[in-house]
Every structure is written in structure tokens, then in C-alpha cells.
Amino acid sequence: MLEAKQIRTVTAKEFRDRIRNRWVIAVAIIFTLFALAIVYFGAAQQGEVGFRNIELTIASLVSLVIYLIPLIALILGYDAIVGERERGSLDLLLSMPITRLELLLGKFLGLSLALTCSTLLGFGLVGLLLAGQTDAEALYHYAGFMFSAILLGLVFLSLAVMVSVLARDRARASGAAIGVWFLFVLVYDLILLGVLVLSGGEFGEDLFPLLLLFNPADIFRLLNIFSLEDLKTFYGLATVFPASLSNPWLLGSMMVAWIIAPLAVAQWRFK
Amino acid sequence: MASNAIEIREVSRRFGPVCAVDGVSLDIFEGETLGLIGHNGAGKSTLFKMMLGLIPPSSGQILIQGTQVHGAAFRALRRAIGYLPENLAFYENLTGLETLRFFARLKGCGQEQCMALLKKLGLEHAANRRVDGYSKGMRQRLGFAQALLGSPRILFLDEPTNGLDPEGIREFYDILGELKQTGVTVIITSHILFEIQERVQRLAVMKSGKLHALGTVQQLREEVNLPLTVHLRLSGSPQRVRDALAGIPLESLEAQDGHVMIRCMHQHRMELLRRLYALEGLDDITVREPSLEDIFLGYAA
Incomplete structure (x- = not known):
């Protein structure tokens, strides 16, 4: 039996903490600066400076966000529980009339709120600047990009909270958080690609697209590619990836599953 | 209850x-x-x-x-x-x-x-x-x-x-x-x-x-039955104290510069005090019960 008031109390405290130590505004500024740099200088290598088209801009932003947001979410959440345990404040908290699940959800929601605010502020500001230069459909895509970026952040925040429950101390938690980042952002795709090449492409056919769904970073990439008609061919993924799996609702549901699963593990192991 | x-x-x-x-x-x-x-x-x-x-x-x-x-x-x-x-x-x-x-x-x-x-x-x-x-x-x-x-x-x-x-x-x-x-x-x-x-x-x-x-x-x-401590100040030789307490089992007796420190078990305390009060030249006497620290250390030992 969950008491919403207890969750809300913890959520409000966590969120206020991040506002007060200027975390929200600092991360929003980082997002804004990176996004502006990509929007206006992204084509500098080709000898151009200035805004090109929305498809290329989003593609560039995606490859930035796929590294940056998981990292920031993991840094934000890795000590949520283990930090309290190490400082000694966890016992006092748990002696209150609050269950472990309420505490976990309260922490997760508070940090989620902080990260979501930063993402909306940072990329929203750039979206407003773009609004004058593009049409409604492009803005719709940009909004989709922002929404999927928020989902990506929540997935890695959920993973961070799980790490925070499983780790014995903060040092181990930070190590594990970096490991999670490496695994999903760098190593996973490399291994898939390696297997695909080694097996001469035979192994891939049916399994490869499914395996992509087991990496939230890949789902995020797919969500933003398949919503842009021009880039399907640009990436050459349309041939590998069956249309049945490219449904944004399916991909969105997978992201939500990726948010729930680590939290469920965290709750299960939280003693 | x-x-x-x-x-x-x-x-x-x-x-x-x-x-x-x-x-x-x-x-x-x-x-x-x-x-x-x-x-x-x-x-x-x-x-x-x-x-x-x-x-x-x-x-x-x-x-x-x-x-x-x-x-x-x-x-x-x-x-x-x-x-x-x-x-x-x-x-x-x-x-x-x-x-x-x-x-x-x-x-x-x-x-x-x-x-x-x-x-x-x-x-x-x-x-x-x-x-x-x-x-x-x-x-x-x-x-x-x-x-x-x-x-x-x-x-x-x-x-x-x-x-x-x-x-x-x-x-x-x-x-x-x-x-x-x-x-x-x-x-x-x-x-x-x-x-x-x-x-x-x-x-x-x-x-x-x-x-x-x-x-x-x-x-x-x-329960622990630790010795209590009696502290005396008196004029004259401390040997008088020893003589006066003959027959009472003491844990220890130390004398220095007119001060005498005696440790004895609880059950002998009344007899001990009676004889001490009868001594001539007794200036001061204090009795200290074992403290919680003593009890605690007695248990923990």
C-alpha cells in the first residue's frame, strides 16, 4: 500500500535540493551550449557555419545526447541510496513511517524532475531559437527528440538508482555507474557489430533488430531516426530493421519498460 | 505490574x-x-x-x-x-x-x-x-x-x-x-x-x-559484589588502623601521609565502619560505592 504523501515529501525535498545547489540550472546551461554549438557550427567541417536543416541538426544532437544524457543521469543518481547509507542518514529515514518502495520512488521522481527540467530548459531554449527558422513539422520532430531525450534520461536514472541500491559503498557505486555507461553507450553496439561481421551477416537477420531493443541507447537512436523519413536511407538501417519493430509506440514502450525494470530490481534488493 | x-x-x-x-x-x-x-x-x-x-x-x-x-x-x-x-x-x-x-x-x-x-x-x-x-x-x-x-x-x-x-x-x-x-x-x-x-x-x-x-x-x-572503598584521614600511625581491623577480611589497605585507603567487600562494611569510628584521631571518613563504570567493567571482564 503506497502512500502518495510520503513519496511526494521525498520527491519535493530531492528536487528542491537540486534547485538549491544549482544543479538544474548548471546542466540546463550545458545542454544549451552544446545544442547551440551543434546547431550553428555542426557543418563547419564542410566549410559552412549556421543553421542547416532540422533533420541533420537532430541527427547531430542525437549523437551528442546519446553520450551526454546517460552520463549526467548516472552522475545524478548513483549515490541516491548508497550516499544516504554511507553518511548514516538512511537509518533515520527508514525509522520514519515510510516504506522502502516509497523512499525509492520519491528519490527517483525527485531526481527525474530535476533532470527533466534541465532537459526541457536546455533544449527548449534552442527549440525556441529554431522556431523562427523552420516549419511546424520540423518542430514536431524536435519536440519528439526532446521527449525521447527525457525518456533516455529517466532510463539511465533508473539504472543509477539500481546501482545505488546494489553497491556497498559510494566508490563502488561510481565505478559501477561508469561501467553501465560504457556497456550501453560504447560496448554493446561494438559487440553486436563484431558478432554480425564474424558470422558473415548470417547471425544478424532476425536477431539483430531485437537485440537493439535491449539497449536503451539504441532505442533512443531508433526513435529519432525512424521519425525522420530522409534519414532512414541516410543511415542505411531501413534494410536491416524491420518496419514492424520501428513502430514508435513499441519503441516508447520498451523505453518505459527500461525505466521500470531497474527500479523493480532496486526494490527487490533494497534491504 | x-x-x-x-x-x-x-x-x-x-x-x-x-x-x-x-x-x-x-x-x-x-x-x-x-x-x-x-x-x-x-x-x-x-x-x-x-x-x-x-x-x-x-x-x-x-x-x-x-x-x-x-x-x-x-x-x-x-x-x-x-x-x-x-x-x-x-x-x-x-x-x-x-x-x-x-x-x-x-x-x-x-x-x-x-x-x-x-x-x-x-x-x-x-x-x-x-x-x-x-x-x-x-x-x-x-x-x-x-x-x-x-x-x-x-x-x-x-x-x-x-x-x-x-x-x-x-x-x-x-x-x-x-x-x-x-x-x-x-x-x-x-x-x-x-x-x-x-x-x-x-x-x-x-x-x-x-x-x-x-x-x-x-x-x-x-550481583557483581565489588569491593567498596573507604578513605580515612587520621593523625598517628596507620598501624593503629591495621590493629583495629584485625579479623576483618580486607581486599587491600594502603597508607600514605596520614591518608588510608581500605577496600573491602560489602558484607563486612558495617563491622569495618563501627571499628573505624571508634578510632581516636580520626579526622575524616568517606565511603565510595562501586561506580557504574566499576560494575560495567566487572561484568565485561
Whole structure:
């Protein structure tokens, strides 16, 4: 039996903490600066400076966000529980009339709120600047990009909270958080690609697209590619990836599953 | 016969091969103040945490006001429990008042209590300062204020006077005295034993995870039967003292510069004092009962 008031109390405290130590505004500024740099200088290598088209801009932003947001979410959440345990404040908290699940959800929601605010502020500001230069459909895509970026952040925040429950101390938690980042952002795709090449492409056919769904970073990439008609061919993924799996609702549901699963593990192991 | 606030039945807790608490049974009466003492690693903290429902026992059970210390029924009971942990840690970003308000919200008690409690603990001037600027003593006061939120019926105080100056310690026990008047049950641990010996009804001594002894300070004194110390100041040779006490078994007798220190067991004390009072040239005599420290060390030895 969950008491919403207890969750809300913890959520409000966590969120206020991040506002007060200027975390929200600092991360929003980082997002804004990176996004502006990509929007206006992204084509500098080709000898151009200035805004090109929305498809290329989003593609560039995606490859930035796929590294940056998981990292920031993991840094934000890795000590949520283990930090309290190490400082000694966890016992006092748990002696209150609050269950472990309420505490976990309260922490997760508070940090989620902080990260979501930063993402909306940072990329929203750039979206407003773009609004004058593009049409409604492009803005719709940009909004989709922002929404999927928020989902990506929540997935890695959920993973961070799980790490925070499983780790014995903060040092181990930070190590594990970096490991999670490496695994999903760098190593996973490399291994898939390696297997695909080694097996001469035979192994891939049916399994490869499914395996992509087991990496939230890949789902995020797919969500933003398949919503842009021009880039399907640009990436050459349309041939590998069956249309049945490219449904944004399916991909969105997978992201939500990726948010729930680590939290469920965290709750299960939280003693 | 007072009813039981807390019943501990054959409770054990193992951490891997280590048995931190080993078959402890203990009834804590409604409205009593119980001191829990023992060396570091004796199992006090583990027992504390089990009573608070923070860790489950490996075997046995704990009832607080007849309710098992876990599950939905215990959640309601937590509102009536105050806890001051030994290693206090607060959120450095929050002010003292915000800290109390946060815990008050979790406990479901009125926000108006917060400022009143800060006043009571002498922290009203620091109410709107962030906790990271608080001294150790101020943090301890804030911790005590937090434990008093919602007028608890049972108070768990782990080393409550840690970091307090003498004035703070006196104020703390004054407040504790007021609470006892209202029938609050208090379980208190302390390393400073002389401090609690006047203030607890009973003492529970833990050693190697077991409940080693339980009783009033007087009962424990008699049980351990440690020698008491008699100190004399007299003119003339100390040999007169030796002669006067012939036949009484003494633990020790030391003399130096007109001062004599005698240690003897409790059962011989009246006979000893009678003979000493009859001595001529006796200027002063003091009798010191074994202190709680002595008792404690007697048990722990």
C-alpha cells in the first residue's frame, strides 16, 4: 500500500535540493551550449557555419545526447541510496513511517524532475531559437527528440538508482555507474557489430533488430531516426530493421519498460 | 505490574558467520527508562536497529505495544516512536527548520511543532541557517528535536549526549525528565555511564551479543559484589588502623601521609565502619560505592 504523501515529501525535498545547489540550472546551461554549438557550427567541417536543416541538426544532437544524457543521469543518481547509507542518514529515514518502495520512488521522481527540467530548459531554449527558422513539422520532430531525450534520461536514472541500491559503498557505486555507461553507450553496439561481421551477416537477420531493443541507447537512436523519413536511407538501417519493430509506440514502450525494470530490481534488493 | 512497551523474545541476528545478537529476551516496561550498555561490538546497535524494524532478526520476534516490528501495522506505530541515531547525518543544504519540516511531513505531524521544538532545544536563532554551518552540539540538538516530533510514546536514544557541552547535557536530561513525567518509555545507550546511572530505572548489560545482566543499578551492584572503598584521614600511625581491623577480611589497605585507603567487600562494611569510628584521631571518613563504570567493567571482564 503506497502512500502518495510520503513519496511526494521525498520527491519535493530531492528536487528542491537540486534547485538549491544549482544543479538544474548548471546542466540546463550545458545542454544549451552544446545544442547551440551543434546547431550553428555542426557543418563547419564542410566549410559552412549556421543553421542547416532540422533533420541533420537532430541527427547531430542525437549523437551528442546519446553520450551526454546517460552520463549526467548516472552522475545524478548513483549515490541516491548508497550516499544516504554511507553518511548514516538512511537509518533515520527508514525509522520514519515510510516504506522502502516509497523512499525509492520519491528519490527517483525527485531526481527525474530535476533532470527533466534541465532537459526541457536546455533544449527548449534552442527549440525556441529554431522556431523562427523552420516549419511546424520540423518542430514536431524536435519536440519528439526532446521527449525521447527525457525518456533516455529517466532510463539511465533508473539504472543509477539500481546501482545505488546494489553497491556497498559510494566508490563502488561510481565505478559501477561508469561501467553501465560504457556497456550501453560504447560496448554493446561494438559487440553486436563484431558478432554480425564474424558470422558473415548470417547471425544478424532476425536477431539483430531485437537485440537493439535491449539497449536503451539504441532505442533512443531508433526513435529519432525512424521519425525522420530522409534519414532512414541516410543511415542505411531501413534494410536491416524491420518496419514492424520501428513502430514508435513499441519503441516508447520498451523505453518505459527500461525505466521500470531497474527500479523493480532496486526494490527487490533494497534491504 | 506495568504493561510491556517492548517485548523481545529469543532474538538473534547473524551476519554471515558472526552472531551479533544471540538469543536476547527482554521486556521493557511502559514508562520506564532503560539504559543499554556494553562495549563497542557487544550488539547494542544491532539490537537497537532490530527494535526499530530497520533490520529483521534472524530468529525470534520483537513486539512493540503488541505489534510486530514490520509490515503495515507497524507503520502506524512508527509515528509514535522517536529515534536519535548515534551517527547523525542531516542534509547539509537544508536549514534547521526545513530539516524538521521534512521529517514532520514524513511523520504526519503538524508543522507548527517544528519552531516550538527548535525553541525548546535552544536553536531558534539558527532555525533559518543551513545545517552545514551547525556545530556538532547544534546537530545533536537538532537530532533530539527531530526525535521529539509528534510527541512520541517511545524514544530510542543512541548516545544522545555525544558532542554536547556540559550545559547541553544538563538541558538534555531536564527535557528527558519532563518526558518521563508524561509516561514516555525511553531506551538509552551511553558510554558515559555515570551520567545515566542516576537517570535510568534499569540497566541492560550486553556482552558478545548476549544479554549479560539486567536490573537496577543497586541490583547489579549486589550481583557483581565489588569491593567498596573507604578513605580515612587520621593523625598517628596507620598501624593503629591495621590493629583495629584485625579479623576483618580486607581486599587491600594502603597508607600514605596520614591518608588510608581500605577496600573491602560489602558484607563486612558495617563491622569495618563501627571499628573505624571508634578510632581516636580520626579526622575524616568517606565511603565510595562501586561506580557504574566499576560494575560495567566487572561484568565485561
